[in-house]
Amino acid sequence: MKVVAFNGSPRKEGNTYHGIKIALDQLEKEGIETEIIQVGNKVIRGCIACNQCVKNKDEKCAIANDPVNDWIQKMKEADGIILGSPVHYSAIAGTMKSFLDRAFYVTSVNDMMLRHKVGAPVVAVRRSGGLPTFNQLNNYINYSEMIMPTSNYWNVIHGTKPGDALEDEEGVQIMRVLGKNMVWLMKLVENGADEVEAPVREQKRFMNFIR
């Protein structure tokens, strides 16, 4: 099994990285392959609402001059996905949001490509804005019919300078417990797949509240 983690920080080994790494260490201990992709230091523009992905249904975003399409395939190949972001102005960091909007729009209009994969958010913050950012990351996971492991608190780790997060003992524990629960859930899903039939996907009802 494989887990791919996306780090929305512009800092390579900042606090988001450490939060992600603590969770991934638990997965690696159990023989799960892991990869961290750094999103936050790339140039990724936001969704231009061209709806070409809806029309083409080729698992691709029409903006083809950046790594988003490669990352969509990385998510498709993975059994588990971690979405990590630092808090910027009480929200997901801008580059990460640009990636997530485009990637999850593509995956949802292509037969819910990420359906029943295991997914979890990880947030790093100095002081305030951890929960709104956690909730925003959860929106992508929930929308995609993914399955989410939890921890013993919300998945937020605190720090300002790179590495500070390692001194947040409670945050470190939250990420460790998240990693352990993620391994367990992934094993349950893998081992249970032959025993318990997954529900048939329903065609999405799409209303705009007018018609």
Ligand SMILES: Cc1cc2nc3c(=O)[nH]c(=O)nc-3n(C[C@H](O)[C@H](O)[C@H](O)COP(=O)(O)O)c2cc1C
């Ligand atoms: C543009 C910007 C906006 C930020 N906004 C907030 C904020 O709203 N609340 C907060 O507590 N920290 C804020 N921070 C601090 C970061 O969340 C904090 O340093 C975090 O550990 C960064 O994670 P990283 O090392 O993975 O980049 C901000 C940092 C930057 C660069």
